[in-house]
Amino acid sequence: MLLDLSEEHKEHLAFLPQVDSTVVAEFGRIAVEFLRRGSNPKIYEGAARKLSVSSDTVQHGVEGLTYLLTESSKLMISELDFQDSVFVLGFSEELNKLLLQLYLDNRKEIRTILSELAPDLPSYHSLEWRLDVQLASRSLRQQIKPSVTIKLHLNQNGDHSTKVLQTDPATLLHLVQQLEQALEEMKTNHCRRVVRNIK
Amino acid sequence: MELSEYVQKGFQMLADPGSFDSNAFTLLLRAAFQSLLDAQADEAVLDHPDLKHIDPVVLKHCHTAAATYILEAGKQRADKSTLSTYLEDCKFDRERIELFCTEYQNNKNSLEILLGSIGRSLPHITDVSWRLEYQIKTNQLHKMYRPAYLVTLNVENTDSRSHPEISFSCNMEQLQDILSSRNASNNQNQDH
Numbered sequence: 426m427l428l429d430l431s432e433e434h435k436e437h438l439a440f441l442p443q444v445d446s447t448v449v450a451e452f453g454r455i456a457v458e459f460l461r462r463g464s465n466p467k468i469y470e471g472a473a474r475k476l477s478v479s480s481d482t483v484q485h486g487v488e489g490l491t492y493l494l495t496e497s498s499k500l501m502i503s504e505l506d507f508q509d510s511v512f513v514l515g516f517s518e519e520l521n522k523l524l525l526q527l528y529l530d531n532r533k534e535i536r537t538i539l540s541e542l543a544p545d546l547p548s549y550h551s552l553e554w555r556l557d558v559q560l561a562s563r564s565l566r567q568q569i570k571p572s573v574t575i576k577l578h579l580n581q582n583g584d585h586s587t588k589v590l591q592t593d594p595a596t597l598l599h600l601v602q603q604l605e606q607a608l609e610e611m612k613t614n615h616c617r618r619v620v621r622n623i624k
Numbered sequence: 625m626e627l628s629e630y631v632q633k634g635f636q637m638l639a640d641p642g643s644f645d646s647n648a649f650t651l652l653l654r655a656a657f658q659s660l661l662d663a664q665a666d667e668a669v670l671d672h673p674d675l676k677h678i679d680p681v682v683l684k685h686c687h688t689a690a691a692t693y694i695l696e697a698g699k700q701r702a703d704k705s706t707l708s709t710y711l712e713d714c715k716f717d718r719e720r721i722e723l724f725c726t727e728y729q730n731n732k733n734s735l736e737i738l739l740g741s742i743g744r745s746l747p748h749i750t751d752v753s754w755r756l757e758y759q760i761k762t763n764q765l766h767k768m769y770r771p772a773y774l775v776t777l778n779v780e781n782t783d784s785r786s787h788p789e790i791s792f793s794c795n796m797e798q799l800q801d802i803l804s805s806r807n808a809s810n811n812q813n814q815d816h
Binding site for chain 2: 499500501536539540542546547548549551552553554556562563564565566567568570571572573574575577579588589590591592593594596597598599600601603604605607608610611616619620623624
């Protein structure tokens with residue numbers, strides 16, 4: 426599968442052959458750093474001054490590179506496809522090799538970052554539990570009522586939330602059985618076939 | 625068991641065969657238990673033809689007194705001797721004491737369940753549902769290929785009677801993690 430690069434994108438990337446390969450490597454590093462932490466416009470100004478070009482040009486160059494890397498990582502395109510996609514830009518052999526290396530080195534990490542952008546339900550973080558016995562309440566004395574108190578830690582979009590819940594031993598047994606069944610499902614032939622064949 | 629003068633007066637009236645004959649006494653006693661334990665019971669519980677001849681104010685007073693006493697006895701888990709002592713103090717005859725104790729014994733379990741269910745507690749998990757999915761792609765990331773579980777806990781709140789749900793996603797390892805904690809707490813349960 427080849428990448429489809431728009432005219433505007435090609436224009437932005439046209440800046441890259443005009444600079445040294447070390448500069449391109451540096452831009453690559455900045456691009457990945459921006460993906461990790463968010464962009465920092467001050468960096469553009471510093472680089473623009475050093476290279477004697479406008480900071481807009483630098484910005485477009487870095488952004489073009491970022492988009493190239495993220496699209497390639499998202500689609501998980503093969504080496505060959507990447508090389509063919511970049512070929513249309515008419516860059517030198519050396520630059521093409523550099524871009525390919527940049528892609529392969531950072532692909533895994535970029536995919537991890539992209540996976541965090543998916544629509545997110547609260548996800549499980551950890552669980553603590555405690556066994557209690559209720560002995561009395563305002564309305565009834567001399568009780569023996571066992572209960573399990575559970576603290577569920579969840580993550581959503583970087584926020585950590587906790588929920589404190591309670592259940593009785595019978596329900597706990599039922600919950601365990603249900604979840605064990607859920608886990609067993611992955612081992613069935615049906616699921617195994619799906620995992621094997623959809624790649 | 626500390627009971628108010630109102631209750632005591634009500635019982636003294638109830639003890640008097642002149643105000644309440646055997647039949648009326650039994651009916652009132654049953655009505656008291658019914659009002660407490662039967663979710664559908666309403667004011668009509670005292671509308672029995674054999675109770676019509678009694679002054680409604682007296683009827684209400686005795687009914688309230690009996691219900692109050694029953695609740696207090698249930699709360700304190702009173703035994704037969706405690707019940708008998710108090711009823712004797714209110715001048716109940718032997719037969720009426722026996723009747724009261726028998727009725728109390730018959731309804732004791734329901735009473736205790738009712739009292740035990742009153743009160744605040746943490747949101748209580750009642751059920752769990754799960755969904756196993758195989759993630760293929762998102763708009764940000766293609767070719768994902770990983771299984772994931774979506775677990776939903778059905779939770780009940782005693783006060784608000786609301787049924788919020790708690791849903792979260794997890795992968796296989798995390799589900800294993802949950803199960804090993806749950807099994808550990810299960811084993812603790814069984815040991816004790």
